[in-house]
Amino acid sequence: MTKREPFFWITISCGLVIMAFILLPLIEMMTAPSFSMLKETIKDKDVLRSIWLSIYTAGLAALISFVFGTPLAYLLARTSFRGKRLVESIIDLPIVIPHPVVGIAILGIAGKNHWFGQIISELGIRIMGSVTGIVVVLTFVGMPFYVNTVKNGFEAISPRLEKVSRSLGASMFSTFFRITFPLAWRSMLVGIIMCSARAISEFGAVIIVAYHPMIAPVLIYERFEAYGLKYSQPVAVWLVFICLLLFLILRVLTSSTGEKKA
Amino acid sequence: MIKTENLKVNLPGFDLHNINLSIEEGEFFVLMGPTGAGKTVLLEAMAGLIPVESGRIIIEGKDVTKLPPEKRGISIVYQDHALFPHLTVMENIRYGLHFHRIDEKEADKRLNRLLHELDLAHLEKRLPENLSGGELQRVALARALMVNPSVLLLDEPFSALDARFREGIRSGLKKLHQSSGVTFLMVTHDFADALSLAGRAAVMNDGMIEQTSSMDDIFQRPDSKFVADFVGMKNLFSVKFDGTRAAIDDLKIELGRTPVNSHGYIAIRPEDIVLSKEAFSSSMRNSFRGTVSGVFDRGFYYEIQVRVGETIFKSLITKRSLFELGIQEGIDAFISFKSTAIHNF
Incomplete structure (x- = not known):
């Protein structure tokens, strides 16, 4: 065997440090609660309700991103126009803004003092302390992940396929549904996973807009504040476990149908 | 339409x-x-x-x-x-x-x-x-x-x-x-x-x-x-085929094979045409005497045009060969190429 250079050992040790850094706290947290405690926690109505609320608000955020983000992602992938860079930076803004600031910003326009707040309150929509508010916040923080992922997906499809389809008599709509969508749907699924994963982990912005109804991260925070580490851990374990399971199912579903296609 | x-x-x-x-x-x-x-x-x-x-x-x-x-x-x-x-x-x-x-x-x-x-x-x-x-x-x-x-x-x-x-x-x-x-x-x-x-x-x-x-x-x-x-840039000529030979007006070029068509084209890449000042004795079947009618700088190479009868052939040579051969416009030169270097269609 050839002798490895010091550089090689440096890369390896840095990698090991990072692995330990990520895995140690997670393993500790996952293994800390006893089995009976986990069982007791999942019977707790508040815990179940908050995890369910987390999952379906994040799912809704992903759905909204899918409906509105897909056409935008397509536009960004296929056209070049003046100010495209600006549009792209605006889409990335929610990633770089501190989370509590997002909450404050959204509350700012949702209040009675703002014309937008007045319009939506006339319509009977409440942002502060409502499920609607949670979905709005989660969509705000999750949307960039969807748009960017799907934009890359569209860019990977040759525009010539669409051109050929048009020349063979298909309208733009037919072309999109017969050619572009079947080739891009997997990147849309990845986008949905990225978006909902980001949404489900949001805490800072949600707690400002809606402490109640309580999503799982807020509940974990509350248990930690009121009863300490030991009581917050089991809820965290369940949240992580259920999220991983959901994403795993999505991944398996997409890759298995993908293999059949190939 | x-x-x-x-x-x-x-x-x-x-x-x-x-x-x-x-x-x-x-x-x-x-x-x-x-x-x-x-x-x-x-x-x-x-x-x-x-x-x-x-x-x-x-x-x-x-x-x-x-x-x-x-x-x-x-x-x-x-x-x-x-x-x-x-x-x-x-x-x-x-x-x-x-x-x-x-x-x-x-x-x-x-x-x-x-x-x-x-x-x-x-x-x-x-x-x-x-x-x-x-x-x-x-x-x-x-x-x-x-x-x-x-x-x-x-x-x-x-x-x-x-x-x-x-x-x-x-x-x-x-x-x-x-x-x-x-x-x-x-x-x-x-x-x-x-x-x-x-x-x-x-x-x-x-x-x-x-x-x-x-x-x-x-x-x-x-x-x-x-x-x-x-x-x-290419030596491309409209020709009549006769047996294994192709005729550009009076110029007869040996193909070493019999084309199926009677009229057609032949093409020879300029780098396949060898330039010399004296008659070239080699296995090359085609060798003609002509006059250098043009010398053009093409960057890494020089393009030399040689007129044989009414036909102009183009050859590519390096700067070094240009000086070694002493090629310049107006002098006589020989061009030679193998029959396998000729593309006919």
């Missing part, structure tokens, strides 16, 4: 201007020109895939300038074939039928004819990723012709293919053109393709048409310096 009138296209960093072309019903027309001349842009503008600034595009007497691509009846075959990767060969070929009202019997007849002519029947259920380059090409052709277009646009259809198969595919395409009766407009930069397939051609440069005329005129009587340079 397809015609463009003063067509103008503005793309970021690239323009087409004043494009006037008129291609007859059922014609095989070739568009030539260097890379970046705008050949593909012109094809896509005709097909409605790129917006037109001004001018008109007329297909079978109908102004289609404002029509979307799906209403024009123009099919396009790209160099990379652009087959739909998620559809089988059959689904690819039948794709256009979803959008055309074609009598089922007639569609089946056309499908069977195309499958037979392009030898695709055994590939029906395959996906494009499992096909060879030549097969992809044939599927793309079948798909384009399945909708019975008024015009078929071919964007350098051979350049992605192995040179060994070109001959076969070329003759296949010729047959397909004859049996389908569709107007073909092909972009190519290969003179052999152009000469063996097309009757007429246009040469494009920098977004403009330099010359439109018969194949012979383009090679024998170029209108502009650009066209002359463009077609002249």
